[in-house]
Amino acid sequence: MILGILAANSVANTAVNIANAVNYPFAHNIETIVVFMILLFTYSSIILFLAVIILRLRKNQFEKRAEFIKSSLNGLIMGAAFASTEDELNEVLLQAKPAFNKYIRTSSQGQIMINEVINMHSNLAGQSKNNLSRLFAETCLMTYTMRNLGNENWHVKASAIRALAQINSEAHIPKIEKYALHHNIYLQQEAQIALVNLRGYDGLDFLGKLKNALSDWQQINILDVLRKLDKDKAPDFSQWLSNKEDTIKLFSIRLIHYFQQGYNSDKLEEFVHSENKLLRNEAIAALQKIKPGSHFGSSNTVKA
Amino acid sequence: MILTLEIIIWIIFVFTLFIMGSYLILAYLSYKALRVYFTKNSFSDFNTILNSPLAPPLSVVSPAYNESKSIVDNVKTQLSLHYNDYEIILVNDGSTDDSLQKLITNFQLEKKDIKIPQHLPTKEVLGVYKSSNPAFKRLVVIDKVNGGKADALNVGINACTTDYVTCIDVDCVLEQDSLLKMVKPFLERTDKKRVIASGGVVRIANGCVIENGKLVKVEVPESFLPRVQVLEYIRAFLLGRMAWARLDGLLLISGAFGLFDKDIVIKCGGYTLKTVSEDMELVVRMRRYMHENKQPYVATYIPDPLCWTEVPDSYKILGSQRSRWSRGNVETLWIHRKIGFNPRYGRLGLLSYPYWFIFEFLAPIIESVGIIFTLILAYMNLINWNFFFLLLLFCYTFAILFSMIAIMAEEETFHEYKKMSDYFKLIYSVLLEPTFFHPFITFSAIRGYIGVMFGQKSWGKMTRKGFSNKKEDSTLAKKMADAKPKPV
Numbered sequence: 118m119i120l121g122i123l124a125a126n127s128v129a130n131t132a133v134n135i136a137n138a139v140n141y142p143f144a145h146n147i148e149t150i151v152v153f154m155i156l157l158f159t160y161s162s163i164i165l166f167l168a169v170i171i172l173r174l175r176k177n178q179f180e181k182r183a184e185f186i187k188s189s190l191n192g193l194i195m196g197a198a199f200a201s202t203e204d205e206l207n208e209v210l211l212q213a214k215p216a217f218n219k220y221i222r223t224s225s226q227g228q229i230m231i232n233e234v235i236n237m238h239s240n241l242a243g244q245s246k247n248n249l250s251r252l253f254a255e256t257c258l259m260t261y262t263m264r265n266l267g268n269e270n271w272h273v274k275a276s277a278i279r280a281l282a283q284i285n286s287e288a289h290i291p292k293i294e295k296y297a298l299h300h301n302i303y304l305q306q307e308a309q310i311a312l313v314n315l316r317g318y319d320g321l322d323f324l325g326k327l328k329n330a331l332s333d334w335q336q337i338n339i340l341d342v343l344r345k346l347d348k349d350k351a352p353d354f355s356q357w358l359s360n361k362e363d364t365i366k367l368f369s370i371r372l373i374h375y376f377q378q379g380y381n382s383d384k385l386e387e388f389v390h391s392e393n394k395l396l397r398n399e400a401i402a403a404l405q406k407i408k409p410g411s412h413f414g415s416s417n418t419v420k421a
Numbered sequence: 422m423i424l425t426l427e428i429i430i431w432i433i434f435v436f437t438l439f440i441m442g443s444y445l446i447l448a449y450l451s452y453k454a455l456r457v458y459f460t461k462n463s464f465s466d467f468n469t470i471l472n473s474p475l476a477p478p479l480s481v482v483s484p485a486y487n488e489s490k491s492i493v494d495n496v497k498t499q500l501s502l503h504y505n506d507y508e509i510i511l512v513n514d515g516s517t518d519d520s521l522q523k524l525i526t527n528f529q530l531e532k533k534d535i536k537i538p539q540h541l542p543t544k545e546v547l548g549v550y551k552s553s554n555p556a557f558k559r560l561v562v563i564d565k566v567n568g569g570k571a572d573a574l575n576v577g578i579n580a581c582t583t584d585y586v587t588c589i590d591v592d593c594v595l596e597q598d599s600l601l602k603m604v605k606p607f608l609e610r611t612d613k614k615r616v617i618a619s620g621g622v623v624r625i626a627n628g629c630v631i632e633n634g635k636l637v638k639v640e641v642p643e644s645f646l647p648r649v650q651v652l653e654y655i656r657a658f659l660l661g662r663m664a665w666a667r668l669d670g671l672l673l674i675s676g677a678f679g680l681f682d683k684d685i686v687i688k689c690g691g692y693t694l695k696t697v698s699e700d701m702e703l704v705v706r707m708r709r710y711m712h713e714n715k716q717p718y719v720a721t722y723i724p725d726p727l728c729w730t731e732v733p734d735s736y737k738i739l740g741s742q743r744s745r746w747s748r749g750n751v752e753t754l755w756i757h758r759k760i761g762f763n764p765r766y767g768r769l770g771l772l773s774y775p776y777w778f779i780f781e782f783l784a785p786i787i788e789s790v791g792i793i794f795t796l797i798l799a800y801m802n803l804i805n806w807n808f809f810f811l812l813l814l815f816c817y818t819f820a821i822l823f824s825m826i827a828i829m830a831e832e833e834t835f836h837e838y839k840k841m842s843d844y845f846k847l848i849y850s851v852l853l854e855p856t857f858f859h860p861f862i863t864f865s866a867i868r869g870y871i872g873v874m875f876g877q878k879s880w881g882k883m884t885r886k887g888f889s890n891k892k893e894d895s896t897l898a899k900k901m902a903d904a905k906p907k908p909v
Contacts, residue, residue: 148808151815158818165825169832169844176836272460279464302611303461334609337473338466364611375474 183229186220193217194234197252198245206248210255217256227261228276234258235283246285253284266292275307282311290315297323306335313342318350324357330364336371348376355381363393370396374403382408426794433791440780441819448826450664455834458663458724467601470608471505477584477607478506479600479680482577483591484570485511489518493527495591498634500559504600509560510577511591515567524562529554537563541575541691544568549580570676571692571699578683578691586686588700590677590730594626594636599727603680606721614717617682617707620666620674621722622658624837625651626729636729641843646739648850649858650732656827659724659834666722670773672708674720676700678728685710685718695756698749705757705769712766726835740865747785747869748877754778785866820855 193213200206221227231253238249253259265277266289278296281289293315296308312320321339324331343351354372357365358381370388373381385407388400470476481499485492492511499509513521524530530550537546543565550562565576574588585607587600596602599621607616627650628642642648665671676699689710692699704720711718733739754761754777761778763770798804828847831837838844 148811151811155811155814155818158815158822162818162822162825165822165829166848169829172832173841173844272463276464307464330611332609332611333475333477333607334605337475337608338469340475341469341473371475 179225183226186226186230187233189220190216190230190233194237194249194252197248198237198241200248206251210252213252213256217258221257221261224261224264227258228265231258231262231280235280238284250284250286254286259286271301271304275304278304278307278311282314285315287315298326298328302329305329306332306338309335310338310342313339317346318343318352321352324360324365324368327360327362327365330362331368332364336364336368339368340371340375343372344375351376351378353381354378355384358384358388363396367395367399370399370403374399374406377407379407426798429790430794433787433794436779436783436787437816440784443776443780444660444823447664448660448823448830450667451660452830454663454667455659455724455830459834465605467598467605470601470604471503473505476505477604478508478582479504479604480508480510480577480581480583480586480683481589481600482510482512482574482581482586483589484514484573484577485516485520485591486514486567486570486573487516487518487520488591489516489520489523491592492520493523494634496524496528496560498594500557501597501634502595502600503597504604507559507600508582510580511560511562512573512577512580513562513564514569514573515565521562521564525550528552528557528560528562530560530562537576537580540579540687543572543576543579546576569694571694574699575691578686581683584683585680586683587678587680588676589679589728592731593623593677594631594634594729595678596636596725596727596729599678600680602723602725602727603678606723607680607682610719612717614719615682615685615711616721617685617711617718618674618704618720619680619723620662620671620720621678621680621727622662622724623654623675623677623728623730624658624726625654626731627734629729631729639837640840641838641846642734644734645850645853646736646858647732647734648846649854650739652824652827652847652850652854653858654732655831656824659830660827662722663724665773666720668768668772669719670768670776671720671722672705672769672773672777673701674704674722675728677730679704681707693756696749696752697745698753701749702753702756705753705760708769709757709760709766712760712769724834726837736861740861740868743862743865744869744872747866748873750777750782751870751873754782785863786870788863789867817855820859821851824851824854 190213193209193216196209197206197213200209217230221230234249234253238246238253241249253262262277262280265273266281268274268277274296278293281293290312293308293311296304297312299305299308309320309323312323314320351372354369354376355378357369360366360369366388370385372378373385382404385400385404388396389404391397391400481502483495483499485495488495496509496511499511511524513524529552531553532548533551535549535551537549545566547564547566550564552558552560561580563576563580565573577588578586585604587603589595603619603621606619610616624639625642625647626636627644627647628640629636630638630640641651662671662673679700681703685707686703689703689706691703693702693706696702708718708720733742754774757774760766760770761774766774795804828844828851838847
């Protein structure tokens with residue numbers, strides 16, 4: 118921490134000398150400067166002190182408002198989710214549109230309800246899931262999401278992409294696709310995950326066009342989505358083994374391993390002597406799993 | 422005579438302005454880094470790692486010495502961490518109490534004939550224990566001859582079977598998702614830079630409610646000393662380390678909680694026994710190794726409060742701790758003096774080392790010189806007292822401002838202290854800290870430097886209350902909260 122009082126003594130001594138004994142050009146003004154700085158520090162501290170209190174009050178107010186909105190709209194969300202007939206759903210949607218407009222006044226409130234609907238959406242299945250997608254699409258939640266998608270900030274844009282993917286909005290695939298190779302790595306990653314979410318295995322097309330590395334984190338996220346798909350419909354993942362980017366080759370090997378594509382073992386054997394240690398280890402581990410009887414040493418890699 | 426005094430005083434004056442300026446710059450950089458971190462992670466679902474077959478296996482290494490009273494709970498806490506594939510390597514560093522027996526009984530351990538590779542030279546290993554109960558299959562207990570914390574950590578590193586190793590203090594309380602968050606920086610690089618280490622924020626557990634090894638309620642400590650240290654830790658971890666990580670100049674990852682690339686740790690020779698600040702020394706050595714071998718690398722830092730530790734609540738223990746830290750600081754700077762001001766080491770040599778040398782090592786010396794000069798000048802009747810108090814106020818108000826910036830940063834980010842009364846308690850500490858706490862810390866640092874001059878090597882004695890608020894004694898070397906905030 119700051120030198121504090123002890124240093125202050127030293128500084129004070131300096132000032133004494135400046136003031137009493139030295140003829141430096143700024144010596145006569147130093148007192149004014151110091152007073153100004155003291156006032157600046159003091160006022161800044163008071164402002165920060167008050168800012169924290171205001172911040173807390175605003176947070177409380179926001180949370181209360183959020184709770185109020187949630188409780189006000191919860192009945193409609195539940196009604197839509199569990200509507201058993203088309204007519205019943207239409208009736209709920211008719212009430213939901215003005216109600217959502219009435220209660221949601223800001224984008225942050227909109228985000229709260231977007232998250233609320235998405236959370237419920239992810240916990241449901243079948244018709245209820247579709248109903249919630251319709252509720253999302255036909256209320257102001259979609260308006261807020263599209264507004265976020267057009268936002269200049271990448272993280273706002275990325276949150277919109279995530280929302281569209283989670284709500285299964287296939288209509289927006291073309292809009293999401295253009296971000297799959299975006300120069301902003303985070304936006305790119307979100308779009309790639311969204312595409313796999315929305316298009317299943319076909320969403321992996323971007324792998325063939327990707328020019329940058331695919332991080333382990335991104336591989337984990339994509340695999341997390343792929344694991345929920347039908348394994349039998351998985352494409353031949355060896356198509357990306359010849360990619361120029363080593364991380365994409367690595368991901369392909371991992372996918373071949375995880376999806377147990379034994380017919381690709383010959384292609385994997387080419388990597389057993391790869392100069393890239395990661396590729397080598399991953400290929401050996403995959404071969405040991407998908408081609409029983411192969412002995413290439415040991416490695417710790419994907420656990421299928 | 423007057424001219425000499427004047428020159429020295431000017432040096433101190435300029436030094437003070439520099440240090441103030443550097444703090445403000447660091448605070449600004451931290452603010453930017455925190456924003457980036459929060460934006461990036463606002464949509465990270467860490468549970469994805471939890472279930473992924475691609476998540477790298479980890480080892481959690483913790484040394485223990487005479488931890489009998491809490492060791493079983495501590496291991497249970499470690500066993501309940503959220504991570505799919507990890508092993509816990511607990512190294513019993515020749516405890517003289519019944520720590521090992523308690524572990525054997527509670528976790529149904531059996532001595533196994535397992536040979537530990539000697540990547541790093543260590544004291545003799547007496548036995549390796551694994552549980553016969555599948556519920557504790559992650560746990561490996563190694564019993565060894567007493568050799569100190571660094572030696573115990575090296576044994577743990579030798580024994581771990583994974584590529585990444587987390588070194589923690591056994592008595593720290595980890596957040597359950599701490600491993601998930603710590604491993605992410607290792608997974609998300611898309612450039613050629615290798616992540617060699619990742620540090621986590623350590624927060625103060627005094628005053629918090631901890632049940633069954635889990636933190637259930639966060640509160641500001643009631644007593645003054647731990648409460649001031651709360652401020653100090655927030656400043657150091659949230660404003661200091663975050664900025665240094667952004668500058669790629671991080672020199673210290675707390676021994677209480679850090680995740681390392683095992684390969685590099687071993688290539689560097691592991692923890693050294695030559696210093697009492699083995700955590701800082703290791704990070705400096707790892708960075709030095711990467712520079713000397715021209716390997717692109719990065720040491721990262723996670724601002725989330727992931728690890729909670731108890732801090733001293735008496736001046737005696739605090740003084741001993743800070744004295745040891747300053748000794749460790751000097752020892753590390755001396756061991757790695759080659760990198761100081763050396764352009765070959767890039768920012769490490771031209772920014773981090775000089776900063777540490779000038780603002781961390783020299784600061785207590787300059788402050789002490791300052792007070793001596795004050796006395797001399799007062800004796801010579803050369804002090805303009807009005808101006809003296811004006812400048813005193815100048816420093817004091819700056820100290821307040823900097824602490825307020827830290828509180829604001831905490832408030833805007835993690836907002837751990839939710840009660841308004843906690844906020845006012847912190848403000849009270851902000852006002853008092855420069856008058857009591859800081860001079861004491863400076864005095865302790867000077868004691869540490871004197872200790873180095875006289876070849877002091879011991880870690881001193883430590884008394885801790887423990888999370889259950891029961892008094893317990895142990896040797897500082899193996900038990901003390903070693904989180905090391907190292908004031909910004």
